[in-house]
Amino acid sequence: MKSMVCALVALCLMAGPALAYEIVAVEDGGSLSGTITTKAAASNAKTIAVTKDEGTCHATVPDESCLVGEKGGLANAIVYFVEVEAGKDPATMPDPMLQNKECRYVPHAQAMMVGQPLVITNEDPVLHNTHTYDGTGEKTVFNLALPIQGQKIKKKMKRVGLVNAKCDAGHTWMNGYVWVNQNPYYAVTDAAGNFEITDVPEGDYTVKVWHATLGESEHEVTIDAGSAASLTTVMGK
């Protein structure tokens, strides 16, 4: 009995395969939009000192850990539907791209759908080594040397979850985030904290909001056909 319980627990702890997603025509879908805000201290005025390749990387890079706009709007928060069985074609979403640019990851935070290729590029005349880790921060997802300016490499992202990009070429400050989602219903908040997710089939869903330094929150939302639902929440303390 004891061993059976252990086996069950082990099964539960293993990351299961992502729920299959079916592409269907979404007629009269709804939308979810809103503003994510915070009262946390903004990092907008802060910079991080550069210690290598200053000619390309400049003397400092912006501290993007908590970018806050007008009225407390939080940038770079990722809003995503946890599970959607069927809906819009992921090809309608922008192609995910992670640029090494002036020794920063651009964009700083983004989302994409599992099974899609992530394009990693080097825009700089210096070596970057994009080393990505999973949500534990310990397990490598991929590790890519990019010695050539203009280089582009595609990596198919096979697992749902967080991918955190660091650089092993001595640019210790480089930090980028890619949320790999089960479905194409996601958005990243803009500089004012606003987001919009469209063409959602009607139904009840769990939506999460994630920010690299302010954590995560979970919300139950109902999407009605042809209607606009809203989600507004405050992240952090």
Ligand SMILES: [Cu+2]
């Ligand atoms: Cu680098």
